[in-house]
């Protein structure tokens with residue numbers, strides 16, 4: 001039987017794309033190599049039976065800006081969000097802390113403890129974000145502007161020079177210019193870590209402003225019952241519109257005839273015929289080099305993807321606890337949606353990347369903490385704790401020649417001891433069970449977490465917008481093929497649980513097929 005559309009990969013973006021295509025009237029199949037759909041939005045009891053961890057993503061925030069959340073009726077399909085107050089907490093390992101409240105005035109009061117001037121600046125920057133928000137959201141949830149068009153637009157704007165300068169600034173340059181207090185500077189700059197941008201990477205300043213403003217605006221939610229409920233809601237919408245999902249089904253080739261894909265072949269040899277469209281949620285390298293092949297895409301494209309940059313790798317620890325562990329800096333910290341434990345200066349934050357990029361696991365990294373059972377008690381048995389640590393960032397290949405498989409537990413011990421000695425006294429003795437995912441484990445579990453990364457490609461200006469992943473594929477179309485599309489985080493607007501690339505790709509496909517896009521954009 002032939003499908004109108006086959007989507008390779010059931011990450012949340014593949015599912016989002018599939019939902020819109022099914023709503024547009026196409027007969028859609030999603031094929032997923034893992035035993036469960038969801039990709040990096042998956043929850044499993046990895047630490048111990050009865051303790052439900054978000055294996056990859058936990059924080060649900062950018063997706064709240066997405067038209068898809070309403071269009072695809074995720075709430076009606078069972079998505080329930082827990083949005084704690086405070087939203088976000090920073091704990092430095094020398095004892096400082098800073099909270100973002102749900103209310104801007106609460107955050108202003110918290111920052112004013114460090115600097116009245118910086119508190120006023122935070123508020124002014126937030127107001128700047130609110131004024132720009134409609135354009136920001138539209139920019140994320142539509143086809144990206146080409147760089148040439150963007151520069152032409154800036155050149156017509158009297159403020160265009162400053163705007164472009166801000167887009168280029170590193171986090172270090174921008175926070176030093178904008179804030180006075182060292183702790184506030186380190187706090188704001190640390191948001192650039194969520195794009196794997198060091199304080200010295202071009203573009204980190206604007207990202208830090210945007211990400212921290214979104215946190216202030218919509219709040220960081222944890223999904224009740226696990227992040228997997230996001231993909232379950234998408235799957236329910238898809239199946240409600242006649243779409244199908246097949247798990248344990250790994251695609252090993254897109255079968256091409258001339259400039260068109262006509263089938264996907266699964267490992268084991270089964271071929272699924274495709275009448276109209278193939279959309280790929282796989283990372284851009286895998287699609288190009290493995291599934292299509294250099295003979296189909298040509299040398300120039302293959303060569304760019306062979307040199308595609310992945311960025312820095314994650315290292316995660318999921319720990320079941322005999323009871324929740326309180327933060328030394330105060331009980332309210334532990335209730336935040338997302339918590340940074342980190343060094344307190346820009347120099348130390350920069351050193352994390354210097355070590356990581358030299359192949360050395362950082363001694364005092366930034367650790368993202370999600371206090372899963374405190375925020376969502378349904379995740380663990382009554383009275384028990386469940387906590388997740390995401391180490392930002394470690395090298396994929398270690399300079400000491402050791403293979404992560406032989407060194408992961410020792411590094412996890414170091415991280416636990418360091419946290420126990422600083423922000424989380426009592427942590428070590430409360431851990432009843434833990435599982436460690438090195439970059440190798442992350443990649444083995446899910447091949448789209450290439451090198452243990454979360455982005456399907458590094459956050460660097462030449463892999464952004466209409467150049468994401470490469471200029472030839474920058475508008476979701478895998479040229480020179482005429483019916484193959486990219487719909488994952490390797491496309492605009494990039495990584496995170498945003499429902500964005502899937503939404504944008506579905507629009508491109510509907511445009512090309514002459515179908516009315518069944519979403520807000522067509523309203």
Ligand SMILES: Cc1cc2nc3c(=O)[nH]c(=O)nc-3n(C[C@H](O)[C@H](O)[C@H](O)COP(=O)(O)OP(=O)(O)OC[C@H]3O[C@@H](n4cnc5c(N)ncnc54)[C@H](O)[C@@H]3O)c2cc1C
Nearest residue numbers: 009011012013033039040057058059251448454489496497
């Ligand atoms: C440890 C970690 C923590 C994170 N935390 C957050 C967070 O708190 N908040 C946030 O917003 N984001 C977070 N992220 C990032 C976010 O989860 C991802 O950027 C996003 O979910 C990617 O979604 P996607 O649908 O584009 O791709 P994926 O989720 O990677 O999905 C791609 C799918 O394609 C499948 N696939 C690949 N090749 C094939 C093939 N040949 N055949 C069949 N199927 C195939 C894969 O198995 C996978 O299911 C985190 C990521 C990691 C790794």
